[in-house]
Amino acid sequence: MSMSLQLIPADLEQHRELLRNLWDFYLYEYSRFTRYRVSSEGRFPDPDVGYTFFRQPFRHSILLIVDQEIAGFAIVDVNIDSHFTGASNVIYMAEFFVLAGFQGLGIGEQAATRLFDQFRGSWEVYEMRDNTNAQHFWRKVIGRYMNGSYTETAYPEYEGIVQCFDNAR
Numbered sequence: 001m002s003m004s005l006q007l008i009p010a011d012l013e014q015h016r017e018l019l020r021n022l023w024d025f026y027l028y029e030y031s032r033f034t035r036y037r038v039s040s041e042g043r044f045p046d047p048d049v050g051y052t053f054f055r056q057p058f059r060h061s062i063l064l065i066v067d068q069e070i071a072g073f074a075i076v077d078v079n080i081d082s083h084f085t086g087a088s089n090v091i092y093m094a095e096f097f098v099l100a101g102f103q104g105l106g107i108g109e110q111a112a113t114r115l116f117d118q119f120r121g122s123w124e125v126y127e128m129r130d131n132t133n134a135q136h137f138w139r140k141v142i143g144r145y146m147n148g149s150y151t152e153t154a155y156p157e158y159e160g161i162v163q164c165f166d167n168a169r
Contacts, residue, residue: 003066005110007118010061010073012054019049019061022073026097033130060119064098064111071107072098078119084155084162085124093125109141116145121168128160138163 010019027036027044038044053061058080064072075095082090093115098108116123125142127134142150142163150165 003105003107005071005107005114006065007074007111007114008063008065010053010063012049015063016049018063018070019053019073020046022070022097022099023049023052025099026073026095029097033128059094062115064102064107066102066107070099071102072096072111074111074115076115076119079121082124084126084153084158085164087122087124089121091119091121091123093123108137109144112138112141113145116167122166123164125163126155126158126160127162129154131160135161 024044030036031044036044053059053075056077058078060076060078062074062076063070064074073095074093074097077092077094079089080092081088083092093112096108096112098111102108125138127138139152142165146165146167150163152161152163154161
């Protein structure tokens with residue numbers, strides 16, 4: 001069964017509530033590795049959607065849409081100074097989230113590959129040390145995309161690892 005993936009730039013006014021709701025699911029997934037906790041009402045703290053998704057002109061917030069259904073989001077920061085290596089003009093996968101119902105279908109890999117193609121240059125992708133599923137996913141996706149030509153470095157001070165690659169050519 002073929003699924004149609006669209007990458008749609010998020011709009012603060014049009015997608016504010018959608019992004020706030022997706023952020024709850026994202027934090028739920030992340031709470032496996034962090035101390036994120038819900039309030040007495042059972043909700044994660046509401047994000048400042050404008051700040052989280054649109055705080056700087058270098059930030060690109062993108063909705064993942066599969067067959068007209070919301071499947072997740074990605075946040076890509078372009079031409080920033082690296083949080084890890086000190087390099088300049090880095091493209092950083094700041095956030096990447098695929099809803100559980102779309103995981104394991106190739107949607108994440110297809111979305112990541114399309115984002116890599118859209119934003120050419122020196123990439124950095126970070127995963128938390130304890131998030132072994134994300135590490136496996138990114139090693140597989142980046143490895144296929146770059147035919148194994150990438151580096152991976154552990155950053156204990158950030159409690160995680162970073163894959164670096166350059167697809168500018």
